[in-house]
Amino acid sequence: MSSMSMPRSLWGVDSRVIVYAAIGAALYGILLTFQVPVPGTKDVSARPAFALVPFFGYAFGPVVGFFTGFVGNAVGDQISGWGLLTSWNWSIANGLVGLIAGLAPMYLASMIGGSLMNRAIAGAIAGTVGVVVGFLFVFTDMALSGYDMNTVISTEYIPVVIGNLVSTIILVPVLVYAWEPVKERMGR
Amino acid sequence: MNYTPRYLGRGSWLSRRDPRLIVLTVVCFVFTAIQVWDLRLMLVLALISFIYYRSAGIPFRAVRRQWAFVLFFVSLLVLVNGVIAGGRVPRIPDDQLHVYLYLPLVGTPVSAESLMYALTQLIRFLAMAGVGFPLAFAMNPADFGATFARLGIPDRFAFAIDLTFRFIPSLAADLQTTIDAQRVRGMELDKGAGGIFGRMRRQGPILVPTVVNAIVGAEDTIDAMDLRAFGTGPRSWLRELRFDRMDRIVLVLLVLMLVSATIAGFTTSSARVWVPDAILPG
DSSP states (O other): OOOOOOOSSTTOOOHHHHHHHHHHHHHHHHHTTOOEEOTTOSSOEEOGGGGHHHHHHHHHOHHHHHHHHHHHHHHHHHHHTSOTTTTHHHHHHHHHHHHHHHTHHHHOHHHHTSOHHHHHHHHHHHHHHHHHHHGGGGGGHHHHTOOOHHHIIIIIIHHHHHHHHHHHHHHHHHHHHHHHHHHHHHTO | OOOSOOOTTTTSTGGGSOHHHHHHHHHHHHHHHTTOOOHHHHHHHHHHHHHHHHHTTOOHHHHHHHHHHHHHHHHHHHHHHHHHTTTOBTTBOGGGOOEEEEOTTTOOEEEHHHHHHHHHHHHHHHHHHHHHHHHHHSSOGGGHHHHHHHTTOOHHHHHHHHHHHHHHHHHHHHHHHHHHHHHHTTOOTTOSSSHHHHHHHTTHHHHHHHHHHHHHHHHHHHHHHHHTTTTSSOOOOSSOOOOOHHHHHHHHHHHHHHHHHHHHHHHSSTTSOOOOGGGSOO
């Protein structure tokens, strides 16, 4: 059984990377409209589409992951009318999640080389690391919007991390399980 | 549901400008606004934003839901920030605040300074939204690739942005087909037990086929690009972009605005919250 499909170089940008990145971003932007409220919270909702960011990063590399998160979030904002670049720092935070998940071969190499179950679990771990670290970028709102640190923590960072961890932990392994056999059939 | 970006400003004065100008306006305006905390200057920026927004010719009826959302979201954030920040105002020591009252339970002081800070923050967000909306509704989605390429983004990434917008209609159609197919099989997305985890897991039958089909279908696009030797030389774009005289004038004004705000931030009190004497408690 082969390991997860990785580009020859983690940072290479060929036609395959470009097309996967564009598909990831378009899907993420479209599917952002689906939200599942988290019970017991007022404003927190989990977005199933978010799982695409760590999945595309994990499956196709950090460049695809960054693009999927960064451009996908911007496209979602564009479709909703908020504007492509109005919340650019949030788009970068999304991109960082995909990028960090895409670097999984550097910190989860043994799991990625293991069984399908190990690879699915590695996907969830890489996504979790990506979410927790990547969304630290939203603290730039302290400089950009004049928010207090407690405001950023309680109204932005914690809600977004909880919501996105739910989708990451549940759906990334599902996507890895679904994609791996297809990938092998395609000879990728 | 319509997933594709809506080109509502078609034919307006702004839509006739070079699309690079629309992107640069957002960049210049956002970086100007975040340096200003004087409400009087912020109102001037809001006026500029309003004039710019009107030039995009976006019918209000088509975007009132978006404006309602922005107003609600921004007001909530400003209010929560005011309470959670404990009434503190940047660059003004706590002992210099003119306190009206203390909020019951949380004990947050409500002062003349914190009210002006919140009001300035609210106007700033609305002004930024006013500049952001035209980017969403008055720029032809087909121009994104060429625009970003001409703004200096590497060709491959500009092409990927272009491709993203081109994929949206077909992927949205695939998504709708998948949803319809699952519903025909009796799937109900919003019903069933299992709480948040169960509801999230039930998104799988929609998400997985849509994603895997999209990735498998991408092979045709990849093959087409490879057969046309994509990436072996500099790329040309169907749409030629050229700044005209009006674009240049607007661009110069934008840069002047940004530079002035930056200089004023160091030399005047524009980066400090302005409090009119009239609202200071007796």
